[in-house]
Amino acid sequence: MKQHPDETELALGASGDCGVWAGFRLRRHVRGCTECQAAMESFTDLRGALSADLTHGTNWDERALEMRANIRLGLEAGECVRGAGVAVVAAPRWNPRFALALASLFLLAGAGIFLRETPTAPVNFPPTLASSDAGIEFRSGETSVMLLNRNGVVADQTVSTLGEIRSRYIDGDTGAVTINNVYLQ
Amino acid sequence: MSTSNKVLAVALLAMTLPLAGQETRLDTSSSARIDFPADSPLTLISTSMGESRATARGGAVVLDLHMTLTLRNAGVRRVRGVTLLITAQEFAPGGKGSVARPCIDVAPNQEFTVPVDLRLVRPVQQGAGPLVRVQLDGVLFDDLGFFGPNKLNSQRAMTFWEVEAQRDRAWFKQVLSAKGDAGLRQEMLASMGRPRLDVAVSRSGRTVGELVPAADRVAQFAFLKVPDAPVEALDGFAGIMGNEAHAPRIEVLNKSSKAVRYMEIGWAVKDKDGVEYVAGSVPGSPASMLLPAGQKTSLLPDTTLKFSKGGKPVEIQSMTGFVSQVEFADGKVWVPSRESMKFSPLLRVLAPSAEEQRLTDLYAKKGLAALVADLNRY
Numbered sequence: 001m002k003q004h005p006d007e008t009e010l011a012l013g014a015s016g017d018c019g020v021w022a023g024f025r026l027r028r029h030v031r032g033c034t035e036c037q038a039a040m041e042s043f044t045d046l047r048g049a050l051s052a053d054l055t056h057g058t059n060w061d062e063r064a065l066e067m068r069a070n071i072r073l074g075l076e077a078g079e080c081v082r083g084a085g086v087a088v089v090a091a092p093r094w095n096p097r098f099a100l101a102l103a104s105l106f107l108l109a110g111a112g113i114f115l116r117e118t119p120t121a122p123v124n125f126p127p128t129l130a131s132s133d134a135g136i137e138f139r140s141g142e143t144s145v146m147l148l149n150r151n152g153v154v155a156d157q158t159v160s161t162l163g164e165i166r167s168r169y170i171d172g173d174t175g176a177v178t179i180n181n182v183y184l185q
Numbered sequence: 186m187s188t189s190n191k192v193l194a195v196a197l198l199a200m201t202l203p204l205a206g207q208e209t210r211l212d213t214s215s216s217a218r219i220d221f222p223a224d225s226p227l228t229l230i231s232t233s234m235g236e237s238r239a240t241a242r243g244g245a246v247v248l249d250l251h252m253t254l255t256l257r258n259a260g261v262r263r264v265r266g267v268t269l270l271i272t273a274q275e276f277a278p279g280g281k282g283s284v285a286r287p288c289i290d291v292a293p294n295q296e297f298t299v300p301v302d303l304r305l306v307r308p309v310q311q312g313a314g315p316l317v318r319v320q321l322d323g324v325l326f327d328d329l330g331f332f333g334p335n336k337l338n339s340q341r342a343m344t345f346w347e348v349e350a351q352r353d354r355a356w357f358k359q360v361l362s363a364k365g366d367a368g369l370r371q372e373m374l375a376s377m378g379r380p381r382l383d384v385a386v387s388r389s390g391r392t393v394g395e396l397v398p399a400a401d402r403v404a405q406f407a408f409l410k411v412p413d414a415p416v417e418a419l420d421g422f423a424g425i426m427g428n429e430a431h432a433p434r435i436e437v438l439n440k441s442s443k444a445v446r447y448m449e450i451g452w453a454v455k456d457k458d459g460v461e462y463v464a465g466s467v468p469g470s471p472a473s474m475l476l477p478a479g480q481k482t483s484l485l486p487d488t489t490l491k492f493s494k495g496g497k498p499v500e501i502q503s504m505t506g507f508v509s510q511v512e513f514a515d516g517k518v519w520v521p522s523r524e525s526m527k528f529s530p531l532l533r534v535l536a537p538s539a540e541e542q543r544l545t546d547l548y549a550k551k552g553l554a555a556l557v558a559d560l561n562r563y
Contacts, residue, residue: 126387130386131385132383159386160468161465161488170542176289178284180283181283183278184278
């Protein structure tokens with residue numbers, strides 16, 4: 001080996017993980033090269049120190065068993081999933097409980113929409129006096145009061161822009177005129 | 186909900202249920218207080234509450250009054266009109282009304298009745314005392330003299346009614362003497378069947394500096410010339426939005442030599458089919474009066490009128506105004522003469538006077554002979 005081995009080869013050689021031929025050539029070079037010999041010794045020392053830290057309190061055999069068990073479990077679970085997926089796609093099964101739950105959900109949603117009151121913004125209508133054939137109606141918000149014509153006699157009604165309605169009717173019995181006034185305020 | 190809250194809720198429900206929609210028949214002694222001044226020319230003979238009832242509706246009591254007051258003319262002059270102020274609550278909408286009986290002719294010591302058919306509203310909790318108060322607001326005599334506190338300006342209203350009554354009675358008598366029964370019958374038939382509009386009135390809410398509140402367009406008034414009118418309407422407009430007319434503004438000129446303290450402009454509208462209706466009146470507000478001779482002023486009622494007929498909106502095509510009433514500072518009043526009305530399109534739309542309505546009703550129910558007999562009474 002005329003050239004120096006790189007750091008990776010030296011690290012592998014220190015741990016004895018390189019191949020047989022590569023290991024032979026590496027060992028020959030290291031014997032004649034003090035520089036590489038020093039580098040390889042430093043890798044050996046580092047490996048020893050790391051090995052001492054990692055192995056402290058760890059049962060590697062136990063870990064190896066757990067890992068093997070987990071791998072096996074994973075493989076079996078994968079088989080199970082693959083099998084179930086094929087079954088669902090191939091032959092979907094009728095589930096009455098699922099259908100019942102879905103129908104109930106639709107019913108609940110439909111009833112909710114049907115029974116829901118449309119939220120109306122509070123409208124602030126001003127107090128209003130209105131004349132009509134039925135009489136004079138006073139409206140304030142959601143309240144309304146009707147001033148009825150006496151005995152259903154059709155009255156003549158006059159609206160004043162000062163906020164007053166005058167209803168005039170003829171008494172059916174006496175023939176006398178009566179005038180009712182209602183005021184906006 | 187805690188136990189105390191549950192007890193409170195049940196107690197409230199128990200108190201509320203008997204009130205909801207409960208009707209109470211009213212009796213005179215506990216429900217109504219009738220106040221006539223000590224020096225009143227009318228004295229109260231009797232009061233009947235009839236089928237008057239009070240109904241609880243939410244936080245309010247609706248008073249459905251069907252009272253009859255029997256009064257006697259205790260004065261020496263003939264009574265031509267009376268106005269009563271009916272109050273359930275003084276300063277809130279729906280709490281106050283008035284009942285007037287114009288076009289009467291009550292001799293001294295004669296008795297007459299005034300029906301009070303009104304619905305008023307008052308709060309449930311308004312203290313003890315009677316639910317409704319009846320006060321005399323005014324009495325008008327045959328010489329146009331007046332007695333009463335006049336809180337409702339009933340002197341002016343009754344004077345206008347009486348002057349119109351005198352005008353119309355004189356007119357029908359003139360027709361009778363000039364054209365006989367046939368002429369009078371024709372006048373009666375013409376008086377019937379004027380088209381009428383349903384009108385709702387509310388405040389416009391015009392802001393300071395704003396001439397017309399939100400509207401689709403601004404419509405000008407066309408003014409009818411009434412030859413002998415002491416006041417002339419010069420210019421006017423209102424904001425129009427569909428079947429609503431907002432905040433009319435009318436400029437008027439006092440053409441007479443006397444100061445004017447009140448006036449009314451009649452307001453007619455024409456619909457899309459060309460039918461004309463009397464929509465209402467635009468009175469001068471107390472603030473804009475007194476109007477000196479030769480001066481101008483503007484009538485600016487802050488109201489919105491909404492027009493409909495049979496529940497359907499009536500779209501406004503055009504508007505017409507005409508001077509319908511003027512009161513001078515000396516208390517004298519002016520109304521259009523029958524001659525003026527005859528020669529102008531005014532008569533087509535102007536509402537009949539109270540007396541004309543009474544005479545027309547008399548003719549329709551009892552015939553021409555009864556009408557002639559009534560005209561010959563005074």
